[in-house]
Amino acid sequence: MKKILERVYLALLLVFMYAPIIALIVLSFNSSKSRAKWGSFTLNWYIELFSDEAIASALVNTLSIAVLATILSTIIGTATCIAMIGLSSKFRSAITAVTNIPMINADIVTGISLMLLFRFLHLSSGFSTILLAHITFDIPFVMLSVLPRIKNLNFYVYEAALDLGATPVYGFFKTIFPDLVPGIISGALMAFTMSIDDFIITYFTKGSGFETVSTLIYNEVKRGIQPEIYALSAIIFVVVLVLLLVIDRAQNNIAREK
Amino acid sequence: MGKDLITLEHITKSYDGQVILDDLNLHIYENSFVTLLGPSGCGKTTTLRIIGGFEKPEQGRVIFDGKDITNLAPNKRQLNTVFQKYALFTHMNIEENIAFGLRIKNKPESYIKDKIKYALKLVNLEGYEKRKPDSLSGGQQQRIAIARAIVNEPKVLLLDEPLGALDLKMRQDMQYELKRLKEELGITFIYVTHDQEEALTMSDHIVVMNQGYIQQEGSPETIYNEPENAFVADFIGDSNIIRSTMIRDELVEILGSKFACVDKGFGENKPVDVVIRPEDVELVAPSEGTISGVVTGLTFKGVHYEMDVEAGGFEWLVHSTKLSEVGTQVGIKVDPYNIQIMNVPESEDEEAISETV
Amino acid sequence: MKLFKNSKTAPLIASPYLAWAVIFILVPLAMVFYYGLTDDQGGFTFENVATIAEYGYFKALIKSVNLALISTAICLVLAYPLGMILTSMKLTRNTYLVTLFILPMWMNFLLRTLTWMTLLEGKGVINAVLTFLHLPTINIINTPSAIVLGMVYNFLPFMILPIYNALSRIDDNVINAARDLGAGTFQTFLRIIFPLSLPGIISGITMVFIPALTTFAISSMLGGSKILLIGNIIEQQFTQLYDWHLGSGLSIVLMIFIILNMIVENITDTEGGTLA
Numbered sequence: 091m092k093k094i095l096e097r098v099y100l101a102l103l104l105v106f107m108y109a110p111i112i113a114l115i116v117l118s119f120n121s122s123k124s125r126a127k128w129g130s131f132t133l134n135w136y137i138e139l140f141s142d143e144a145i146a147s148a149l150v151n152t153l154s155i156a157v158l159a160t161i162l163s164t165i166i167g168t169a170t171c172i173a174m175i176g177l178s179s180k181f182r183s184a185i186t187a188v189t190n191i192p193m194i195n196a197d198i199v200t201g202i203s204l205m206l207l208f209r210f211l212h213l214s215s216g217f218s219t220i221l222l223a224h225i226t227f228d229i230p231f232v233m234l235s236v237l238p239r240i241k242n243l244n245f246y247v248y249e250a251a252l253d254l255g256a257t258p259v260y261g262f263f264k265t266i267f268p269d270l271v272p273g274i275i276s277g278a279l280m281a282f283t284m285s286i287d288d289f290i291i292t293y294f295t296k297g298s299g300f301e302t303v304s305t306l307i308y309n310e311v312k313r314g315i316q317p318e319i320y321a322l323s324a325i326i327f328v329v330v331l332v333l334l335l336v337i338d339r340a341q342n343n344i345a346r347e348k
Numbered sequence: 349m350g351k352d353l354i355t356l357e358h359i360t361k362s363y364d365g366q367v368i369l370d371d372l373n374l375h376i377y378e379n380s381f382v383t384l385l386g387p388s389g390c391g392k393t394t395t396l397r398i399i400g401g402f403e404k405p406e407q408g409r410v411i412f413d414g415k416d417i418t419n420l421a422p423n424k425r426q427l428n429t430v431f432q433k434y435a436l437f438t439h440m441n442i443e444e445n446i447a448f449g450l451r452i453k454n455k456p457e458s459y460i461k462d463k464i465k466y467a468l469k470l471v472n473l474e475g476y477e478k479r480k481p482d483s484l485s486g487g488q489q490q491r492i493a494i495a496r497a498i499v500n501e502p503k504v505l506l507l508d509e510p511l512g513a514l515d516l517k518m519r520q521d522m523q524y525e526l527k528r529l530k531e532e533l534g535i536t537f538i539y540v541t542h543d544q545e546e547a548l549t550m551s552d553h554i555v556v557m558n559q560g561y562i563q564q565e566g567s568p569e570t571i572y573n574e575p576e577n578a579f580v581a582d583f584i585g586d587s588n589i590i591r592s593t594m595i596r597d598e599l600v601e602i603l604g605s606k607f608a609c610v611d612k613g614f615g616e617n618k619p620v621d622v623v624i625r626p627e628d629v630e631l632v633a634p635s636e637g638t639i640s641g642v643v644t645g646l647t648f649k650g651v652h653y654e655m656d657v658e659a660g661g662f663e664w665l666v667h668s669t670k671l672s673e674v675g676t677q678v679g680i681k682v683d684p685y686n687i688q689i690m691n692v693p694e695s696e697d698e699e700a701i702s703e704t705v
Numbered sequence: 706m707k708l709f710k711n712s713k714t715a716p717l718i719a720s721p722y723l724a725w726a727v728i729f730i731l732v733p734l735a736m737v738f739y740y741g742l743t744d745d746q747g748g749f750t751f752e753n754v755a756t757i758a759e760y761g762y763f764k765a766l767i768k769s770v771n772l773a774l775i776s777t778a779i780c781l782v783l784a785y786p787l788g789m790i791l792t793s794m795k796l797t798r799n800t801y802l803v804t805l806f807i808l809p810m811w812m813n814f815l816l817r818t819l820t821w822m823t824l825l826e827g828k829g830v831i832n833a834v835l836t837f838l839h840l841p842t843i844n845i846i847n848t849p850s851a852i853v854l855g856m857v858y859n860f861l862p863f864m865i866l867p868i869y870n871a872l873s874r875i876d877d878n879v880i881n882a883a884r885d886l887g888a889g890t891f892q893t894f895l896r897i898i899f900p901l902s903l904p905g906i907i908s909g910i911t912m913v914f915i916p917a918l919t920t921f922a923i924s925s926m927l928g929g930s931k932i933l934l935i936g937n938i939i940e941q942q943f944t945q946l947y948d949w950h951l952g953s954g955l956s957i958v959l960m961i962f963i964i965l966n967m968i969v970e971n972i973t974d975t976e977g978g979t980l981a
Contacts, residue, residue, distance in 0.1 A: 096790045100802075103787055107809050110820040110858070113830050117823065124828065170722040175708050176715025185719065188726045191734065194911075196919035196963060198936055199956045202943055203733030206740060206953070226729040229722065248708065258710065266708070289815055289922060294943065307815045311926055315819065323816045330811045338804065402881050422884040429885045435878035439900045448896070449886035500886060 167232030201294030215297020603660025637679015753954020847929030871905025
């Protein structure tokens with residue numbers, strides 16, 4: 091009896107979480123513009139979506155910012171984590187404290203604070219300001235997943251490498267760095283998804299005339315939802331689903347090999 | 349031996365189709381120190397968990413003090429457990445940990461206070477009341493886990509590899525501590541370990557298990573000196589196990605040489621397994637030995653030398669305080685009382701048991 | 706540690722991030738405080754912060770706190786039993802079921818909110834279904850209920866994840882030990898499971914409460930233009946009214962809530978003693 095209740099509860103929550111998404115996907119194939127009526131099956135909205143230049147450029151903006159922000163934040167974040175090995179504990183806790191600020195602070199405050207800075211510096215808002223903002227909130231996510239690895243490092247292996255004649259740099263990349271790679275990868279993935287998903291901070295740092303997918307949707311919604319947006323949602327959902335499955339598989343494989 | 353306190357009758361348990369315990373029967377007597385000994389996966393911990401109530405057997409019954417407790421929840425059983433890795437409540441201090449069981453039973457606070465004091469004194473950790481479990485060493489956490497269990501005055505204390513996480517010195521200290529505790533409390537201890545030395549040091553009664561079966565039970569001396577099969581002989585201490593032929597009563601042919609022994613009733617010209625402990629092998633002049641060979645290896649072990657002797661096509665393990673250099677020709681002599689004859693496994697089950705050695 | 710032979714190497718490697726953190730984290734934050742505590746002429750004033758006490762602003766703040774509290778409570782009530790059920794299923798081999806509950810978190814935040822717009826609209830999907838079934842239609846779009854629904858839907862995974870993590874980290878033997886010492890199911894929950902999962906609950910509450918309190922997108926999409934939350938007011942100061950001083954002053958008020966939340970979290974963490 092308890093088992094059945096538990097299953098029902100799980101099922102209800104799953105329905106709550108997925109039914110809206112499924113409804114959206116169904117609507118993306120609905121020829122009727124009305125959301126209450128089913129016209130007939132159509133791929134029209136997908137065709138319109140792909141011919142919509144505004145959406146295409148927003149997509150390009152989102153992806154290029156995400157990729158660049160991920161690369162740069164991963165490099166800076168990882169280097170900082172490695173440096174923390176050699177820093178005094180005071181120094182380390184200062185870095186940790188500063189890094190925690192964007193994680194704990196409300197996105198709206200982070201967003202406006204960066205907007206104030208960019209205005210003050212007279213940086214013209216757009217691609218570069220969004221990129222700077224994204225790197226800023228991505229670095230903590232990279233550090234968050236690399237730092238635990240740093241704490242578990244085995245430095246004897248590194249010393250063994252030096253003992254066997256390796257130069258410090260060679261020894262580092264052959265012994266310590268490989269141990270950090272899983273943390274770096276998951277940090278980069280985290281940074282990428284955060285960047286793609288961000289709306290609030292982008293909204294305050296983008297300036298006018300420059301749109302990412304998130305800000306575009308927000309603008310469209312205010313004007314009234316176009317069915318292409320459903321098509322876009324459906325595609326994003328499927329892409330996310332596939333990506334997560336692939337990552338999950340890869341992680342399982344790595345786990346099994348160990 | 350006291351009266352029968354716990355009886356396991358025909359206990360069968362499996363996980364995912366794999367049989368862990370197969371028709372296990374066991375009697376545990378009041379006020380004894382019983383050790384379930386065996387390699388990992390032998391079913392010893394499962395047996396303990398069934399007694400504790402954390403697992404339900406598929407078949408069979410658990411009788412406690414004359415009552416069937418097979419389906420009784422753990423919180424209704426008059427026994428307490430000391431878990432592997434202690435399982436202390438990290439969000440409570442030591443005092444709160446120890447008081448947990450008593451507070452559940454709504455004992456008066458003054459009684460609880462006395463009990464905490466008594467228990468901490470018993471485990472030599474007076475003054476640790478306000479400390480958090482995380483701030484204690486492994487050995488200290490272990491003592492707290494014991495204190496937390498015994499304040500409830502259980503009739504039986506179950507201990508699941510309690511010393512497994514400690515280093516050697518600490519483990520030896522705790523072995524004596526546990527023995528002392530057992531004597532002071534006068535209750536039954538059921539102890540699970542894979543460490544044969546621990547079992548021999550502490551127990552009144554050892555139950556050797558492998559692959560879900562009880563291989564042998566008895567006093568530590570019996571288990572050590574008269575192992576019933578090759579598994580027990582090999583698992584408990586070092587031994588020379590040699591497939592031999594029983595010529596007739598009191599005479600066995602080992603590696604082509606005839607040795608006098610004291611065992612009877614194995615039949616004539618029957619294959620048997622012979623167990624000879626390394627310290628029971630005497631090295632003498634070649635002419636004086638029953639079988640002769642040559643020393644091939646030598647290691648100094650502190651209290652004795654460990655030597656390998658090649659004789660009759662078998663490498664004998666020998667412990668002796670007398671040194672014989674590598675290359676020395678020696679004779680091997682064994683006192684008839686020190687030759688332990690065992691039946692060769694007949695059934696497939698038994699075969700499986702001895703092959704895992 | 707002997708990784709860096711020269712004592713200056715590590716600070717050197719850390720310096721780009723340090724510079725970055727100063728320029729893009731500390732200075733911007735200082736600017737919020739500067740604008741928040743000055744007037745147009747650059748003179749020091751508490752007026753911007755004090756504006757929160759004025760009727761319209763205070764009402765918006767109270768409404769925001771209210772809706773955020775309700776949403777957080779609903780998330781907690783929904784997520785805790787779920788965490789318990791998932792933990793009891795011992796999903797060591799296949800965590801896909803857990804992933805399934807977290808998955809919507811990875812979908813674009815605006816799309817998730819948009820979904821509910823579509824469903825809740827007067828002529829939306831839910832009402833279409835209700836009409837088809839000859840049931841009375843519901844009309845909650847542009848009401849606080851719709852905002853709460855949107856918040857719960859958006860932030861529920863942020864509650865599930867830390868609670869599930871905290872619950873699944875509890876050693877089975879600790880629970881067994883409690884039972885062994887005489888605690889029944891309810892006592893075990895009250896004295897062992899709940900206190901040990903408290904850090905997860907607290908971090909879940911933070912992860913839901915702060916974004917719910919400060920949101921402006923959910924309220925503007927599901928609440929229509931009539932319901933103003935504190936997030937909407939701040940957003941308007943920056944994007945429409947260009948009163949950075951007032952906007953920053955109100956942001957300082959928000960940060961006070963965030964700091965309070967942090968303090969609560971820290972206290973319970975040390976009391977819980979589970980922060981390894």
